[in-house]
Amino acid sequence: GRQARDTLWCFHIKLLLRPPETVDLPVMQRVEKKTPAERLNLLQGAAGIYFFFIQHGRLQEQIFRFRARDGSKFDAVWFLQLAEAVVSVVVAGVGRLCQGSTPGMPQDLLMASGFGQVLAKYSLNLSLSVGLSYSLATLAKSAKMVPVMIGSWLLGRQTFSATQILQASSIVGGTAIMSIAEGKDKRASSTQKGLALVVVALCCDGVVAGVQRRLKGKLREEGKHNYAYEMMFWTQLYMAVGAGLAATFTKDLQRATQYCRMNPEVLWRILKFAACSALGQSCIYYTIANFDTVVATA
Numbered sequence: 001g002r003q004a005r006d007t008l009w010c011f012h013i014k015l016l017l018r019p020p021e022t023v024d025l026p027v028m029q030r031v032e033k034k035t036p037a038e039r040l041n042l043l044q045g046a047a048g049i050y051f052f053f054i055q056h057g058r059l060q061e062q063i064f065r066f067r068a069r070d071g072s073k074f075d076a077v078w079f080l081q082l083a084e085a086v087v088s089v090v091v092a093g094v095g096r097l098c099q100g101s102t103p104g105m106p107q108d109l110l111m112a113s114g115f116g117q118v119l120a121k122y123s124l125n126l127s128l129s130v131g132l133s134y135s136l137a138t139l140a141k142s143a144k145m146v147p148v149m150i151g152s153w154l155l156g157r158q159t160f161s162a163t164q165i166l167q168a169s170s171i172v173g174g175t176a177i178m179s180i181a182e183g184k185d186k187r188a189s190s191t192q193k194g195l196a197l198v199v200v201a202l203c204c205d206g207v208v209a210g211v212q213r214r215l216k217g218k219l220r221e222e223g224k225h226n227y228a229y230e231m232m233f234w235t236q237l238y239m240a241v242g243a244g245l246a247a248t249f250t251k252d253l254q255r256a257t258q259y260c261r262m263n264p265e266v267l268w269r270i271l272k273f274a275a276c277s278a279l280g281q282s283c284i285y286y287t288i289a290n291f292d293t294v295v296a297t298a
Contacts (some may be wrong), residue, residue: 048283052276057134059273064128067265077125079256080248080270081118083242087274088281092236095229095282102224105234109215113208114238120204122243123197134192232285 063080067073074080128134212231219226247253260267 006018019272026247029274037118042287045283045287049280052280052283056276056280058148058275059269060128061134062274063266063269064125066263066266068259072259073129074256074259074263074266075114075129075131076247076252076256076259077122078243078250078252080125080273081243082240082247082253083120083270083274084121084277085118085236085243087271088236088239088278089233091278091282092229092233096227096233099227100225101226102219104222104224104295105230106215106218107234109211109218110231111233111238113211113215115233115242116204116208117235118210118239118242120201120208121239122246123201123204127194127197127201130194130197132198228282232281234280 063074065073215231216226244253247256260270
């Protein structure tokens, strides 16, 4: 019910304002040898990710399936990315005030992470706008673990167990089966472009994972504290810059403003969509700060 959802929102917001309890053990040891407190942190982070991104996905679907009275639909994808990033910057800024900040963050890695993430999100949203089914997009994004593992291995020098590799292979297998099934439907003929865009999104996710792994390693070498909201703030700020430039260049900003003025219900959905994304991102960065990118993805 609504009361239960409100309780969950309050619980996760209180959780995200706590400072992260980082551990300097290698990632595989942290996954296999978690203390009860670490297990609780992981459970709380995972619960927040699922809760907020389930709402995020529903709102995303409502935005792209909305039709105005004249039959037009919302297709200003860069504007959607800009709204997401701006709200996330605000949330992360408030979090920084509560948690503290780390001076001298490696801006080159944060910039690469931000631009990579905004391109990944843009590619996924664009795939949905061109007709890719939401079920297939969800399954494809479930395969995110594969490029994340590859990126962490190539750029972050991380190793993985046979169990993790088998798990990732199973996810990819399920996605392939779903792709074949959809290919038999004539209505899914337009998903070829959508599938290509999802592949681009997954490749970007892999690069981002490797960059984030290297970022954490550099902070550890320099003896600097890895605050979840500090990483989120700078990453989302660079995402906002990239999305803002792209929205202006492609005139998405102008088109979206006009569309939302004519259809205010879409603007309300976009704001809720961005809020869920910001709180979901908070849970992701909380999990990354306490554990690792691969653990957050899994």
